[in-house]
Amino acid sequence: MRLARVAHSDGVSFVALEPDPSAPQEKVLAIEIDQHPFGEPTFTGRKWPMADVRLLGPILPSKVICVGKNYAEHAREMGGEVPQNPIIFMKPSTSVTGPNAAIKLPPNSERVDYEGELAAVVGQPCRDVPEARGADVLLGYTVANDVTARDQQQADGQWTRAKGYDTFCPLGPWIDTEVDPGDLGLRTELDGELKQESRTSLLLHDVPALVSYISRIMTLLPGDVILTGTPAGVGPMQAGQQVSVSIDGLGTLTNPVQDR
Numbered sequence: 001m002r003l004a005r006v007a008h009s010d011g012v013s014f015v016a017l018e019p020d021p022s023a024p025q026e027k028v029l030a031i032e033i034d035q036h037p038f039g040e041p042t043f044t045g046r047k048w049p050m051a052d053v054r055l056l057g058p059i060l061p062s063k064v065i066c067v068g069k070n071y072a073e074h075a076r077e078m079g080g081e082v083p084q085n086p087i088i089f090m091k092p093s094t095s096v097t098g099p100n101a102a103i104k105l106p107p108n109s110e111r112v113d114y115e116g117e118l119a120a121v122v123g124q125p126c127r128d129v130p131e132a133r134g135a136d137v138l139l140g141y142t143v144a145n146d147v148t149a150r151d152q153q154q155a156d157g158q159w160t161r162a163k164g165y166d167t168f169c170p171l172g173p174w175i176d177t178e179v180d181p182g183d184l185g186l187r188t189e190l191d192g193e194l195k196q197e198s199r200t201s202l203l204l205h206d207v208p209a210l211v212s213y214i215s216r217i218m219t220l221l222p223g224d225v226i227l228t229g230t231p232a233g234v235g236p237m238q239a240g241q242q243v244s245v246s247i248d249g250l251g252t253l254t255n256p257v258q259d260r
Helices: 072-077 131-137 150-156 207-215
Strands: 002-008 011-018 029-033 043-049 064-068 087-091 103-105 112-114 116-122 138-145 169-176 185-190 193-199 225-227 235-237 242-247 251-259
Touching (some): 112 235, 116 185, 116 207
Parallel strands (some): 064 225
Antiparallel strands (some): 002 169, 011 029, 064 087, 116 225, 185 242, 242 251
8 A cells, every 4th residue: 555645625634545656647546544544544535636636745753763874885985884783863853844845955054965765664653673573563665865964964973953954854755555675776866867776685784673773772653754774876966956766666756956
């Protein structure tokens, strides 16, 4: 199932998208889910053609937990050693934005980078999850861009300011509840030029391992998002450009870049 969050003429709703959203837009329906998408969803009976709704960020997390240097080539391009344990940091929930929404460049940064990533969405409250059950607590997967003010990251020595600006966590276009994240192709394009290309099979710590590791530190709640790390090829964006992150089976997340 593909789950989304949409704006429509009556407000905002969680929906299931049927049939596959890769079909022509005029043939895809957004079918309203009652209340929330966790567990076995129930439906209200309302539905809209995709042409009549606007995709939003597919979830509103209580927290976004991110993993740094989780591809060996990216660790090397950042000038560091490959970490033995996952390096985790957090983005505020207010950094989340949706597909086609603008990434806003802050005026006090001279370099803001794209970082295409696979994102896992938590589906139930959990803590101390065994690695063998790491995938069982997830609702599904979506596409993310871990936007980073690189100059501020380097200047501060910690990453909260550089990663935490409003619009610095695009998510979408939807959540897929059935895809296997073990070996998906990931590509990032800037104005149509390929910048990142890798596969999730090259993650140093895979999704179940990350869920287990993070859940031993903090309780995970339904809707929380785990960004699993970016591959090599990160680089700067400028106002007027457009960045797109594509992951096999999950679609493409596209955002224009603007000055704040």
